[in-house]
Amino acid sequence: xxxxxxxxxxxxxxxxxxxxxxxxxxxxxxxxxxxxxxxxxxxxxxxxxxxxxxxxxxxxxxxxxxxxxxxxxxxxxxxxxxxxxxxxxxxxxxxxxxxxxxxxxxxxxxxxxxxxxxxxxxxxxxxxxxxxxxxxxxxxxxxxxxxxxxxxxxxxxxxxxxxxxxxxxxxxxxxxxxxxxxxxxxxxxxxxxxxxxxxxxxxxxxxxxxxxxxxxxxxxxxxxxxxxxxxxxxxxxxxxxxxxxxxxxxxxxxxxxxxxxxxxxxxxxxx
Amino acid sequence: xxxxxxxxxxxxxxxxxxxxxxxxxxxxxxxxxxxxxxxxxxxxxxxxxxxxxxxxxxxxxxxxxxxxxxxxxxxxxxxxxxxxxxxxxxxxxxxxxxxxxxxxxxxxxxxxxxxxxxxxxxxxxxxxxxxxxxxxxxxxxxxxxxxxxxxxxxxxxxxxxxxxxxxxxxxxxxxxxxxxxxxxxxxxxxxxxxxxxxxxxxxxxxxxxxxxxxxxxxxxxxxxxxxxxxxxxxxxxxxxxxxxxxxx
Amino acid sequence: xxxxxxxxxxxxxxxxxxxxxxxxxxxxxxxxxxxxxxxxxxxxxxxxxxxxxxxxxxxxxxxxxxxxxxxxxxxxxxxxxxxxxxxxxxxxxxxxxxxxxxxxxxxxxxxxxxxxxxxxxxxxxxxxxxxxxxxxxxxxxxxxxxxxxxxxxxxxxxx
Numbered sequence: 001x002x003x004x005x006x007x008x009x010x011x012x013x014x015x016x017x018x019x020x021x022x023x024x025x026x027x028x029x030x031x032x033x034x035x036x037x038x039x040x041x042x043x044x045x046x047x048x049x050x051x052x053x054x055x056x057x058x059x060x061x062x063x064x065x066x067x068x069x070x071x072x073x074x075x076x077x078x079x080x081x082x083x084x085x086x087x088x089x090x091x092x093x094x095x096x097x098x099x100x101x102x103x104x105x106x107x108x109x110x111x112x113x114x115x116x117x118x119x120x121x122x123x124x125x126x127x128x129x130x131x132x133x134x135x136x137x138x139x140x141x142x143x144x145x146x147x148x149x150x151x152x153x154x155x156x157x158x159x160x161x162x163x164x165x166x167x168x169x170x171x172x173x174x175x176x177x178x179x180x181x182x183x184x185x186x187x188x189x190x191x192x193x194x195x196x197x198x199x200x201x202x203x204x205x206x207x208x209x210x211x212x213x214x215x216x217x218x219x220x221x222x223x224x225x226x227x228x229x230x231x232x233x234x235x236x237x238x239x240x241x242x243x244x245x246x247x248x249x250x251x252x253x254x255x256x257x258x259x260x261x262x263x264x265x266x267x268x269x270x271x
Numbered sequence: 272x273x274x275x276x277x278x279x280x281x282x283x284x285x286x287x288x289x290x291x292x293x294x295x296x297x298x299x300x301x302x303x304x305x306x307x308x309x310x311x312x313x314x315x316x317x318x319x320x321x322x323x324x325x326x327x328x329x330x331x332x333x334x335x336x337x338x339x340x341x342x343x344x345x346x347x348x349x350x351x352x353x354x355x356x357x358x359x360x361x362x363x364x365x366x367x368x369x370x371x372x373x374x375x376x377x378x379x380x381x382x383x384x385x386x387x388x389x390x391x392x393x394x395x396x397x398x399x400x401x402x403x404x405x406x407x408x409x410x411x412x413x414x415x416x417x418x419x420x421x422x423x424x425x426x427x428x429x430x431x432x433x434x435x436x437x438x439x440x441x442x443x444x445x446x447x448x449x450x451x452x453x454x455x456x457x458x459x460x461x462x463x464x465x466x467x468x469x470x471x472x473x474x475x476x477x478x479x480x481x482x483x484x485x486x487x488x489x490x491x492x493x494x495x496x497x498x499x500x501x502x503x504x505x506x507x508x509x510x511x512x513x514x515x516x517x518x519x
Numbered sequence: 520x521x522x523x524x525x526x527x528x529x530x531x532x533x534x535x536x537x538x539x540x541x542x543x544x545x546x547x548x549x550x551x552x553x554x555x556x557x558x559x560x561x562x563x564x565x566x567x568x569x570x571x572x573x574x575x576x577x578x579x580x581x582x583x584x585x586x587x588x589x590x591x592x593x594x595x596x597x598x599x600x601x602x603x604x605x606x607x608x609x610x611x612x613x614x615x616x617x618x619x620x621x622x623x624x625x626x627x628x629x630x631x632x633x634x635x636x637x638x639x640x641x642x643x644x645x646x647x648x649x650x651x652x653x654x655x656x657x658x659x660x661x662x663x664x665x666x667x668x669x670x671x672x673x674x675x676x677x678x
Contacts, residue, residue, distance in 0.1 A: 052394060078396040086394040092387035106395040109402075151391075158395075309530040316533055345625065352548060417537025424540045444625065447585070451577055451630040453549040461544075 003030040004063075005162055005194040006051055011060030013043075013050060020046055021218045024060070028162075028211075033188050033195040035205040035226065038215030039240060039249060044198040045089075047215070048166055051196070052086065053077045064162070082110060084162040085155030089170060091147035093139040093154070099126070100135040103154045110158070125153040129183060145176025152183060162194045163187070169201040177204060184208055202241055206230060214240060216249075286478050290408055293401040297409055300402075307410025311372040311473075312418055318371055319364060323422035326363055327429025330354055334430065335438045344440050348449035351430035356453065356461040360423040362509055365468035368415055369501035373476035376407050377497040380480025381490035389481070404477045411473030412466070419465035460516045467508055472501045549576065559609040560587060561646040565620040565633070566600045571656030573622055573631040579605050581635045586611040589633060605633060607644070615640040619652035631656060 004027040011024045020043040028034035038044050049055045050062060053069045062069045064080060072080065093102050103122045107113060113121070126132045129149040139147060148168065155163060165184065169177050185208045188195045199205040206212065206226040214222040214229060214237055222229055222237045230241055239247030255261070297304055334350040380403060383389050389399040434440040476497050483493035570592060579587040587607035595602045607614070617638030622631055635650075644650070 054390065054393065078398075081394055081396040084394075086391070088387045088391055090386060092391035094388050094391070095383070095386070106397070109395065109397045154395075305527060305530050308534065309526055312537070313529050313533040316536075356544070356548075414533075414537075417534065417541070420537055420540035420544055423544060447578060448625065448630055450548060451574065451632075454574075455545070455549045458544050458549055462541075 004028065005030050005065060006034075006196065007061070007063045008051070009061040009063075011050065011057045011062060013046065013055070013057045019218055021050075021057075024215075024219060026213050026220055026223065028194055028196050030194050031188075031192055032210035033184070033197060033208055035209035035212040036196065036198045036215060037200055037202060037205060037212060037240070040200065042215045043218065044200075044215060045166055048086070048164055048196070048198055052081065052084065052164065082158065083160055084164060085158065085160035086164045087148065087151050087155050087166060087168055089167045090144070091139070091151035093142075093147055093151055095139050097139075098135070099131065099137050099139070099142070099150050102139065102150060103135075103157050106154065106158050122153075122157065125157045126150070128156075128187075129153045130179070143176070145172050145179065148172070148176075148180060149183065152180075152187070156187060156191065159191070160193060162196070165195065165197040165199070167199055168197065169199055169204050177201075181208060202243070216240070282482075283474065283478055286481070287474055289400055290404055290474075290477070293398070293405050294409075296401045296405060300406060303406035304409050304413075307406045308414050309410075310375065311368070311407070311411045312414030314375075315368060315371045315414070315418060316421070319367060319418045319422050320425050322363060322367055323360075323425035324429040326359055326422075327351065327355065327426030327431075328433050330359070330426065331430040331433025331438070335434055335440070344434075344438070345444040345448055346452075347430065347434040347438075347440050348445035349452040351434070352427060352449045352453050353457060355423045355426045355430075356457050357464075358509075358513075360419050360426065361461055361464040361468055362505065364419045364422045364465065365415065365472055365505045366502055368411075368418065368468075369472045369476070369498050369505065372411065372414070373472050373497045373501050374494045376411065376473070376476040377480040377483070377494045378490055380404070380407070380477060381483035381485075381493050384481065384483055385485040385487070385490055387485075400481075404481055408473045408477050411476065412469040415469030415472065416462060416465040419461065419468075423461070456516075460512075463516075464509065464512050467512060468505050471504045471508055475501045475504065560606050561609070561612070561644075562590065562604055562606055563644050563646075563648045563650060564602055564604050565650040565653050566595070566598070566602055567620075567622060567653050568600060568655040569622075569658065570601045570603060571622055571631050571658060573603065573633070573656065577630060577632050579607065579633045579635065581611070581614070581637065586614075586635070603633065612643060612645075614644045616642040616644055616648065617652070618644065618650060619654065620650045621654035622656035624657070 006028040008027070009025050011021055012019070013021045013024075024047075026034075026036070036044055036047065046055065050057050051064060051069070053072060056070055065083065067076075067080065069077070069080070093099075094105060097105060100122055103125055104118055107118055107121065123132055123135065126135055129152050131146060131149055131153065134142070134146065134150070139150070142150065168180055168184065172180060181204050184195065184197065187193070188208075197205055197209065206229070209226050212222075212224065212226045212229050213220050216236060222232060222234065229237060232238060232241070236248040238244070239249060245251050330351045331347065334347045334354075335344060338344050338346055338350065380389075383399075383403060389403065392399040392402055431442075431445060435442045435445055479493040479497045479500070483489050573589060573592065575589055575591060577589045578585045579589065587605055589603060590606040591604045593602050594600075605620075614635065615638040617640040619636045619638065621634050621636070623634045624631055638652075
């Protein structure tokens with residue numbers, strides 16, 4: 001476990017009285033793609049915010065590159081974030097900048113490069129995601145899949161060591177989805193970086209992950225190779241991995257007795 | 272209730288400190304500031320000039336009606352100039368600014384929040400306060416006094432239009448009496464007020480946008496709050512400054 | 520890039536317009552405003568018993584034509600009079616030396632100004648001259664008081 005880039009140990013986090021995580025532990029190893037799966041509402045995005053230090057956990061230990069995220073001030077966090085890239089659910093491109101300027105944005109913010117070097121760098125990254133030709137477009141002119149690819153180019157432009165994907169497959173058509181899946185794997189292999197992919201698209205993410213975690217109820221309920229998870233006979237894991245409508249996660253939101261409520265005789269019913 | 276109001280004031284104050292601590296960064300992004308002066312000022316110019324003209328014309332009519340009862344129509348220029356310089360110019364411009372430029376700032380920053388753009392900047396180790404908030408804040412502070420000055424000139428022209436062209440007040444008397452009665456202190460009062468209102472309106476607009484709930488409804492709510500809070504604060508600050516200037 | 524350019528030009532125009540307006544408001548509107556370099560002219564002084572609410576920047580006129588403005592007003596502790604310094608434009612350099620200066624009112628409630636009535640001398644006022652003949656501001660209240668005092672004393676003389 002010495003080659004773990006990200007480790008969470010016994011992490012608890014809650015908002016108000018609502019507990020989101022209790023005693024959560026997982027790790028992501030160098031050079032691998034780690035998938036974090038789970039039903040909607042289990043706090044997958046919150047987990048990423050914990051790892052990147054956007055929110056602070058109440059207890060437990062979060063280490064990224066061996067450093068304790070919880071003990072960092074703003075400056076240390078910014079220094080840490082320069083070593084990581086993040087792909088947001090909808091791309092989060094800056095709407096008043098062109099595609100080129102979006103990709104150039106982190107470079108301009110952190111380095112003084114001659115314009116010609118910057119241009120070459122940005123175009124290389126855009127070429128890698130197949131959108132060199134779209135460099136003059138504005139974000140509003142892009143489709144969802146293209147926006148995400150531009151965001152990917154932006155996330156890798158500073159050559160990060162750790163790349164975090166937040167729901168990269170949501171709302172994409174099958175072709176764009178295939179493109180993004182291929183890009184994630186390609187980037188991971190060619191740049192030799194560590195990736196964390198948060199998703200509930202089981203098949204896509206399982207096809208590229210080296211290691212998978214399944215979150216439910218604020219805990220890791222299963223972890224290991226994607227194959228192991230896929231063939232797990234544990235009912236909760238099975239339901240999620242196979243997409244069954246009913247199981248340990250019930251189809252019905254907890255409610256009063258159906259018949260009583262319709263007839264108006266339930267205690268909470270109106271008269 | 273008082274508790275939450277106090278903590279709110281505290282939060283706005285801390286936010287202001289955070290924005291101001293980034294001030295040196297504006298020299299690294301002069302273009303962004305220019306852009307925001309245009310967004311806040313240039314785009315409000317037409318509506319400011321139009322309203323200035325009407326306010327001036329109303330001042331011309333009302334002032335004339337009032338002054339001719341005392342047989343001193345010639346003093347119309349003084350009434351219009353002092354009214355515009357000291358009160359109407361800064362206040363009306365600030366209220367229009369809150370409605371035109373303030374709401375635009377709030378909804379723009381709010382939408383950036385709702386679409387994760389601000390978080391994305393945080394993740395790229397770029398402080399969104401420095402990158403997004405600061406140029407907009409400074410742009411607003413620079414733009415408002417200029418708008419006020421333009422409003423005043425157009426308003427004076429409107430008052431002159433009604434008083435001299437329509438009501439037949441002597442043009443020479445209109446201007447010479449105005450020049451005699453208006454003191455540099457009156458002009459300074461107007462400038463101080465417009466700077467203060469620029470600060471208040473810009474700060475409220477960026478604060479509400481930055482802290483908007485990241486949903487469509489949240490951004491809408493923040494925009495409404497910008498107008499309400501800026502307007503109330505503008506009038507409150509106006510009262511305090513007027514009292515201070517009269518006391519001095 | 521083109522839109523960036525036009526945006527910058529637009530901003531430039533707006534800022535220019537704003538500063539022009541500010542400049543006008545601070546320098547042209549108040550009579551006592553900031554002035555950058557004075558127009559050519561000469562200074563004369565006049566002493567008054569009472570200047571009323573004459574102000575720096577008030578006009579100086581002859582026969583209703585503006586010829587200059589009040590540059591400073593100070594109090595002379597030796598003869599207890601107000602010393603008013605007038606700035607007269609260069610083109611009006613033929614004002615007789617024995618002219619008189621009086622403080623008058625524009626309209627009933629208007630501002631005060633200095634009116635110069637021409638004398639008959641062949642020698643003209645020049646830089647540093649003093650106008651000898653002056654008439655102070657008419658203070659409305661003292662006029663009214665005088666009137667009622669007269670009225671009352673006349674009334675008491677009657678049998």
